[in-house]
Amino acid sequence: MADDVKRSIEIHIPSELGYEKVAMEAAGAAAKRMGFSADRIQNLKTAVAEACLNAIEHGNKLDVSTEVGIVLTIQPASLQVNVTDEGKQPFPDRPIQPGRPEDHRGWGMFLIQNLMDEVQVSAEPDGGNQVRMVIHLDK
């Protein structure tokens, strides 16, 4: 692959639990092709699955008439993943306290933030939520 070419892959999944595995496998395959280590690929797959779950369960409220969009952007030294929902409701914003087993809800965003190199959550102009995640090749 030429180093200066940006490549992207776009996937749409139904807002139905289980389809996050399609997105995580696609992200894993792209990362493997780029040369990420097995450990980093596992981190990416978990983060992508959790972002999709947030989008399915919270953003789209499990409404099967909605979709979750996943865009994988392959850059020379990194892989960016944008996960976008249709914004039926904003994401929950509650801090998680690791080490307290009784505080067991909302682990998804905690995992994403701990497994990826860059994470941004934003509200889209059309009302959807977007999670933008980046994982770098050089780590």
Next chain:
Amino acid sequence: MPEKLEARVRRSNNLAMIHFSGDVTTFAEDVVQNAYREAIRDGGRNVAIDFSACEYINSAGIAAIIGVVTEARRQGRRMLVFGLSPHYQKIFRMVGLADYVEMCTTEAEAVQRVKPPEA
């Protein structure tokens, strides 16, 4: 699409063993709870969970596991886990679960840890 979680429970004198196979997700909550109830049915103090046949564990599954770990702690039971891949061992440490369960590599290690001292 999710691979349904199934549980098999074996009880011996000093250790109840829960063998899970499939995905540990939202759909697993009842299976996890029921397997734990079955494991402690005769009042055993030690419970080990085998994850060696679980390829996918997500945050909802982690929440379900945390639920039974919390219950076991409250009841004064000792919880052990084994068969987790290195990735999920890392996740268990990340969410703090490793502070409340004993992380073992193999079933033999879990059995050895709860073995009563020989007279």
